[in-house]
Amino acid sequence: MYRLVGFTGTPALILKLLLVGIVDFVGGFAIVSALDVGSTIIAGVLLVILLFINWVYLFKSPTPFKFLAPGIVFLLVFVLVPIVYTVAMSGFNFRTGNEISKEQAIEQIQIVSLSEDAEGTAFDMAIGKDATGDYALLLKNQINGEVLLATLQGVTVLAEGTYEVDELGIPSSTEGFTRLTNKELNQLGDEIVNLRFPYIDESFVSPLFDGLAILLTQDLIYNPDNDTFVSKSTGAVYADNGNGNYANTQKKKDVLYPGWRNVNFPQNFTGLMFDPELRGPFIRVLIWTVAFAFLSVLTTFSLGLALAIAMDKPIRGRRIYRSILILPYAIPGFLSLLIWRGMFNQDFGIINRILVDIGLIETNIAWFEQAWTARLMIILVNLWLGFPYMYLISSGALQAIPSDLKEAAAIDGASSFQSFRMITLPLLLQILFPLLIASFAFNFNNFNMIYLLTGGGPRDELAGERAGATDILISYAYNTAISNPADQNFGLASAISLFMFIIVGILSLWSLRRTKALEEF
Amino acid sequence: MFNAKGRLVAVATAGALILSGYVAAFAPATAANKKIIVWTDEQRGPVMRTLLVGKTPVKGYTIEIKSYSNLDALNAAWNSATAATGPDLIISNAGLAASGGKSGKLAPLTLPSSVKNQFSKSAWAALSFKGKVYGVPLDVDTTAMFWNTKLFGKKSPKTFGAMVDYYTKNKASKGLTAGFCAQEGTWGSHPVFTALGGGAWAYKKNGEGDPTKTVFNSAAFKANITKYLLGTDGKSNGFFKIGGDCINDWKAGKIPFLNTGGWNVDGINASGVKYKIGSVPGVKKGTFGSPWAGYQGAFVTSYAKNHGVAAAANQFAVNFMANATTQAQLSTFGNRPPANLLAAKKVKNPVLAGIATAGSRGVLQLSALLDANAGGSNWYDLTGDVFNKILVEGAAVGATLDAAAAKLLQNFAAGAANL
Numbered sequence: 001m002y003r004l005v006g007f008t009g010t011p012a013l014i015l016k017l018l019l020v021g022i023v024d025f026v027g028g029f030a031i032v033s034a035l036d037v038g039s040t041i042i043a044g045v046l047l048v049i050l051l052f053i054n055w056v057y058l059f060k061s062p063t064p065f066k067f068l069a070p071g072i073v074f075l076l077v078f079v080l081v082p083i084v085y086t087v088a089m090s091g092f093n094f095r096t097g098n099e100i101s102k103e104q105a106i107e108q109i110q111i112v113s114l115s116e117d118a119e120g121t122a123f124d125m126a127i128g129k130d131a132t133g134d135y136a137l138l139l140k141n142q143i144n145g146e147v148l149l150a151t152l153q154g155v156t157v158l159a160e161g162t163y164e165v166d167e168l169g170i171p172s173s174t175e176g177f178t179r180l181t182n183k184e185l186n187q188l189g190d191e192i193v194n195l196r197f198p199y200i201d202e203s204f205v206s207p208l209f210d211g212l213a214i215l216l217t218q219d220l221i222y223n224p225d226n227d228t229f230v231s232k233s234t235g236a237v238y239a240d241n242g243n244g245n246y247a248n249t250q251k252k253k254d255v256l257y258p259g260w261r262n263v264n265f266p267q268n269f270t271g272l273m274f275d276p277e278l279r280g281p282f283i284r285v286l287i288w289t290v291a292f293a294f295l296s297v298l299t300t301f302s303l304g305l306a307l308a309i310a311m312d313k314p315i316r317g318r319r320i321y322r323s324i325l326i327l328p329y330a331i332p333g334f335l336s337l338l339i340w341r342g343m344f345n346q347d348f349g350i351i352n353r354i355l356v357d358i359g360l361i362e363t364n365i366a367w368f369e370q371a372w373t374a375r376l377m378i379i380l381v382n383l384w385l386g387f388p389y390m391y392l393i394s395s396g397a398l399q400a401i402p403s404d405l406k407e408a409a410a411i412d413g414a415s416s417f418q419s420f421r422m423i424t425l426p427l428l429l430q431i432l433f434p435l436l437i438a439s440f441a442f443n444f445n446n447f448n449m450i451y452l453l454t455g456g457g458p459r460d461e462l463a464g465e466r467a468g469a470t471d472i473l474i475s476y477a478y479n480t481a482i483s484n485p486a487d488q489n490f491g492l493a494s495a496i497s498l499f500m501f502i503i504v505g506i507l508s509l510w511s512l513r514r515t516k517a518l519e520e521f
Numbered sequence: 522m523f524n525a526k527g528r529l530v531a532v533a534t535a536g537a538l539i540l541s542g543y544v545a546a547f548a549p550a551t552a553a554n555k556k557i558i559v560w561t562d563e564q565r566g567p568v569m570r571t572l573l574v575g576k577t578p579v580k581g582y583t584i585e586i587k588s589y590s591n592l593d594a595l596n597a598a599w600n601s602a603t604a605a606t607g608p609d610l611i612i613s614n615a616g617l618a619a620s621g622g623k624s625g626k627l628a629p630l631t632l633p634s635s636v637k638n639q640f641s642k643s644a645w646a647a648l649s650f651k652g653k654v655y656g657v658p659l660d661v662d663t664t665a666m667f668w669n670t671k672l673f674g675k676k677s678p679k680t681f682g683a684m685v686d687y688y689t690k691n692k693a694s695k696g697l698t699a700g701f702c703a704q705e706g707t708w709g710s711h712p713v714f715t716a717l718g719g720g721a722w723a724y725k726k727n728g729e730g731d732p733t734k735t736v737f738n739s740a741a742f743k744a745n746i747t748k749y750l751l752g753t754d755g756k757s758n759g760f761f762k763i764g765g766d767c768i769n770d771w772k773a774g775k776i777p778f779l780n781t782g783g784w785n786v787d788g789i790n791a792s793g794v795k796y797k798i799g800s801v802p803g804v805k806k807g808t809f810g811s812p813w814a815g816y817q818g819a820f821v822t823s824y825a826k827n828h829g830v831a832a833a834a835n836q837f838a839v840n841f842m843a844n845a846t847t848q849a850q851l852s853t854f855g856n857r858p859p860a861n862l863l864a865a866k867k868v869k870n871p872v873l874a875g876i877a878t879a880g881s882r883g884v885l886q887l888s889a890l891l892d893a894n895a896g897g898s899n900w901y902d903l904t905g906d907v908f909n910k911i912l913v914e915g916a917a918v919g920a921t922l923d924a925a926a927a928k929l930l931q932n933f934a935a936g937a938a939n940l
Contacts, residue, residue: 037604038604039605096620098624099625099626104625105625108625108823114631116632116633116634119634120632120634121633142633142635143634189829189832190830190832193831193835206631208631208633208832208835208836208839209579209840210832212633212836212839212840214631214633216631257622257623257624257625257651258622258624369913459906461897461898461902461903461905462906462907462910462921462928463897464896464897464898464928465897482600484892484894485599485616485620486616486619486892486893
């Protein structure tokens, strides 16, 4: 008997078919949409997922799959695919100006090299067909009023009286020309802009849209045999430079845009290692990232543990204190960050006001403008956001330490501090070490904190710094990839992300092994 | 589990549903061919919708306006746009021409002389990348000085020094928090820079910009910053405030002078402050600072071709968006002077006319040069850092401006290749 979420028998079967059908429907829609825009890889992945789901739920697949399938699909889509894509992109010259495919770039360069004549000659236009059934244009030059019949063979000047005009004064018919009907025009769609009618001196008339044509010349001619562009006006030859652009063979810096996404492995990685412009900021950011993650764990753990020890003793109102202590954990992090951002405002922030009022400072501190104050601010704010978590796990761990150990130490004459240092702390660290490593890895990638609080700044623009003083690797990768539309570099950002992945991966692996070792302990 | 018959039914059902998915996917794709999708920001979106009521700019096509909450959101969406998700036309600032032209995301426009002649050459230059036009100019993004007439009086300040004097004398008695608010950040600070003898690039005798030279470290600029903006401690005298929502203090009557654009006029009027509009005066009587004159443009994307609506999108941009009537109507909504010269002549609104007059002293905001960051950072970030160093940290004016000038020249040299 079939069973499904409280249903049995035929209703369960119908419900199952309905659910799988909905998935198939959505999947089919997505596959077709992906194919429609030429994303064959995405369509392929979706098809595999769809077949997998159908196999799992409609055929005799192993029972565990029926429970694991949704998780496997989400893991594939949201974890594995982005990782594979990032790894792949780190080997590409993928930046502003090098984003599309080579075929698209060739097509675009040809379009870009179309030029209007010096006078900007344009024609009022009627589209039709000539006696042979080929497309033809009946044109009226907007500048000199000349009326022309343009066919694929060339243009003919029409004498007055040999053509008729419509109510707008635009020529509409002549002998051997049959104007397209509105329905035919609508069906023509974008084909209209691909029509070219030879004019004089290698120029041609091309419709811009219904009713208007323009005189154009093509400067760059593509030769597919040797994969080069030749400029008719200068004679310059542009060949594939191996880095995603056509470059002038005589003048390497003269490149044509757009370029295309080109494999350039391992340039993004070697750039990070050896290019002084990239290496300097990268190493500086890497050092700060490690320092930030380490200090964040150290400060939050220290405060959390201190509070846990304090709350471990029976005091009046302990429950209320405990509730208050986990409040920062209960408030959405981004909200807290924005509030802290306001509190640290140089002119209006309460932090400066308090510091001035109690006489610690005389003039307001520009927290966001100086590197070390900004870093201090980040550590302080992260302490606020992170200590409740450490307090909670430390409290739990303290409960797990047998009290007889401390009692034995007390009998042996150990002081409270000695008992804490020699017994409580080592045992706590053994229990909490994997969680501290996980916290380190989390802070290593704590994008929200940096982005919402300082945006990675301050940055010494005058020194030409490419990374801010509080940028960590993830925010640096973001700034490299996204923030400046005029100079985005997705390939380099992917390479930086890969470094982060390796570092966090090693830490996680170490943590897992450590956990296993503890289990054996 | 199913028996053989059950499996057959299941497979048939799944197949039918996949097929229906295919049909469902295909049907809207066909319908979309008759739609021109326009992306814009939260200010122009509603304006465009109003403008299109009862109109059919392209026969047989509907215009779908998608507006984003602000320009940053629009740019973010544009950055991640693909052929599947991207628009057919995008309305954004002129800076898009360089990045969009370089990446191939924008389609170049071919234009008849009848359309070209309706705009200034500088408008077309602002929307070009490597000599190709990528957008139709819509309106001029510029700023003007608004002064609180209750504080300073109705007569305009004749010199920059007069504004500083007013601030110094009335700071304590009137509770002024600053003298001059450049609300639009370093972009909106340009009239102050130029009023004091600074600016981005130098100009040739024929009036053409010369990006091989900069006046950002001119002797006059150095001297005037020291004289008008610094106190005896070598740090800011409190007169000049860049950004940070200082407009709120202006609205509260705590700052007498404000430099901003027409987009803030509604908020200014709502504050009840009585004001007049003019240009930022220079250090000598009869001279004035120059705001940036940037352009907003309507850009046809290369995605329009993927969607099969390239011709229609071109027609919409060239025939409708560039049209003088359209632009005259657009300008009344956003208080931005129209780029179309015929439309500009029709402007009657006194606030808009005041902004247009101040803007007429503006200099062309060439994004290709200003956005370039070969020296490490672009014009806007670099000048912000310079003034932070000078006004807040008390850095030496001469050395700081000289270092900045060297960076700017690096940027300009790199950016000039894209003009």
